[in-house]
Amino acid sequence: MTVKIVKVIALNTFKEAVRDRILYLLLFFAAVSILFARVLALLTVGDRAKIIKDVGLASISLFGALMAILIGTGLVYKEIEKRTIFTLISKPIRRPEFLLGKFFGLVLTLFVMLLAMSLIFLALVFVHTWTIEWTMLVAILFIFLELVLITAVAVLFSCFSTPILSSLFALSFYLIGHFSWSLETFIKKARPGATKILLQVLYAILPDLENFNLKTEVVHGLPLSAAHLLYSAAYGIVYAAFILALAVLIFRRRDFV
Template sequence: FAVGMVGVTLIVSNWSLDQQAKILKDFGLAAVSIFGLLIALFIGVRTIYQEIEKRTIYMLVSKPIRRWKIILGKYSGLAATILVNVAAITACLLLVDYYVEGSVDWGLLPGVGLIVLEILLIIAFAIFFSTFTSPLLSAILTLTVYVLGHLAPSIKIYTQLRPEESMNGLLLAIYHLVPNLGNFDIKTAVVDHLRLPPHTIEFAVLYGLAYISVLLIGTCLVFERKDLK
């Protein structure tokens, strides 16, 4: 990430100060989001499956440990990994921002925070899918949720603009089934210092935490009933 930031800095070095800062911030926030998605796809989807394949899960379930604690432990470990790495990336972003602008734009932090919450939600999906499918299928399903979740705002607008379309029923079903990840996307607002609608951040936090809680409860229920013999 640091190399990428240096590369971007060199590329935009001849641009105006405002343009440099905007590009660097956009790149930094996008890097945080992409990094989290990769963690979910390459680590989250293998978390439970790998334990079963290597049979290490049997050592845990043979002890007086409830299965739901295993799920929460795995999720907490991945969440901690995300938080540590995002903190490092954010620190690098703020340092480069200070170098370019001569000051730190603390307004980026709410954007980073909601990106982290989105990543934690995607990881919850990855672990949920990993309890009953293979890593490949889990990755496909997780990526599908991620893509459709980001398309959710556009899907809603499309159905409102074209109410006569025959596909609207399917599109609305998709809209209601997948999380609306647009709730976490305030990157443009924090980079361009735009005023957000009232309670945007509060709603996104409550929405994310509620969704994660439901997913983790569902994952624990599935894993409790899973036959590990």
């Protein structure tokens, strides 16, 4: 495994993604959505900056996830379907290098897109409050971590499924991930026994993407706990690594017909 080959493939993937029109369409709607927060703020009684921050961060998270899913699920599949992988595998590269290159290429793309969305968002917030709080940057960093995890999931599905199915799977992953925290409440209320164990197992397997959601803390100016941040970061990295390892395992023995 060489870093150099992963880098070459990642940069090519980045080139592929930024030359895809769908990315700019999503970026456009993300900008519209972030700026729409300004309109919503006008309709609200109370602290307008809070609405702008809340809707803005939610837009960044949602459109970032859509970019990761819509581009990520096609990345590997397209290489196989369009047979570009034939020439690639005939070169001295190993299959895990290819997969990791694709993954990091998309992560790089998402990083650039997140940067663009954040600039629009921070500019809007700055115009209203004349300050930039560092907690907002932390919140965006954790959105990025969430996107990395979703990218890993999109790449995993892309290894064996068509883009449409993979998109549905990855979207389900995103939705389940944002609602699985309610299982926690359920576990607390359940009586000890088989049901409780089943719920606990389910909660352990299902992703909990709310770990990466710092909106409430940032919007209401609540303190960020270092322990929670550290736990969430570790959770994201370990989960993404696990998903990628699974993808490599599937991809390694696959026949490209």
